[in-house]
Amino acid sequence: MAFDYALDNLGIHYINGFMGVHNRCFRPEVYDYDLYYPGQSVTGKVHRAEKVLKYYKMHGSLSWLSTKPDFSNTYGIKEIPLNNEFKASTDNELMIYPCVSKKSFALDLPYSELFRQFSQAINQPQSVLFCIGYSFYDEHINDIIKQALSIPSFTLFIVNYSSVIEKKSSIEELKALGDKRIIVLNQTDAEESTFTGFVSNVLPDLYEEEENESIIRTMQELYPKEDTETMNNNPEPEVQ
Numbered sequence: 697m698a699f700d701y702a703l704d705n706l707g708i709h710y711i712n713g714f715m716g717v718h719n720r721c722f723r724p725e726v727y728d729y730d731l732y733y734p735g736q737s738v739t740g741k742v743h744r745a746e747k748v749l750k751y752y753k754m755h756g757s758l759s760w761l762s763t764k765p766d767f768s769n770t771y772g773i774k775e776i777p778l779n780n781e782f783k784a785s786t787d788n789e790l791m792i793y794p795c796v797s798k799k800s801f802a803l804d805l806p807y808s809e810l811f812r813q814f815s816q817a818i819n820q821p822q823s824v825l826f827c828i829g830y831s832f833y834d835e836h837i838n839d840i841i842k843q844a845l846s847i848p849s850f851t852l853f854i855v856n857y858s859s860v861i862e863k864k865s866s867i868e869e870l871k872a873l874g875d876k877r878i879i880v881l882n883q884t885d886a887e888e889s890t891f892t893g894f895v896s897n898v899l900p901d902l903y904e905e906e907e908n909e910s911i912i913r914t915m916q917e918l919y920p921k922e923d924t925e926t927m928n929n930n931p932e933p934e935v936q
Contacts, residue, residue: 697758699751700778710751713810714775722760722773724809750817754802754810754837756791763788773806802836811840818844828855829891832866845877854880855898857889 703710709731715723731745753760757775765772773790790806802811818825818840825841832838844850854867861883862868871880887893 697778700757700759703749703751704778706747708747708749709745710749712751712753712775713806713813719768720775720777721769722771722775722806724806724813727813750813752810752814752817754807754814756789756807758789758791760790760806761788762790771805811836815840815843818850819847821847822849823847824851824853826853826855828894829857830854831856831858832870838866845875850877852878854878855889855891855894856883857886857893858883 711726711729713722713724713727714720715726727750731748732742733745734742759776759778761774761776763769763772763774801807817823823844825844827841830837841852845852852870854870856867867880867883870878881889881894881898883889885893888898
């Protein structure tokens, strides 16, 4: 639930397959939705809202519960709110725990739909998949990733800390392929391969980028392109 709380605290709108406010029901079609700012000109041009992401919990969540299907909840799956009264329920929760039969559970709803959505997302042209803290032990997930590697523009970025490197591990096998599209950070270096290290030392500072963009916009307003072109077309006369 850490990511759920973090996204809420950061004011990021996430699409997680559920729809509704007081009665949040599983509706996978929401993954086809997106948020855009309204057009500000007569041409109707719009641009996408920045703080929006699609969130796939492929093994379920503590906040997902199985209920009796009805006309408003066709799949019989609902999401309960994350507030101070939140209590995990093991009676009707929808979550796949680590076990030998994990792959068979993934064939049922809602997991099968989430895996389909995940596969569709990474099979888009120019897709980049960051695998952070994933040891590649789940073959049903590995199959989807390997399929995406058949796309020339797909890039796989692996960030997984391990104090001991297993030569026959799935990550080492991918690394041994020598494919430039597969990037594996040093697994024994906690400064870059742990989640905290990756965020602090590898990811760019988005706040700094936003500040630079603000400076660029200000300078463009102060020195419009038209004024610059006028100066270039009308140079100062030479002094004789």
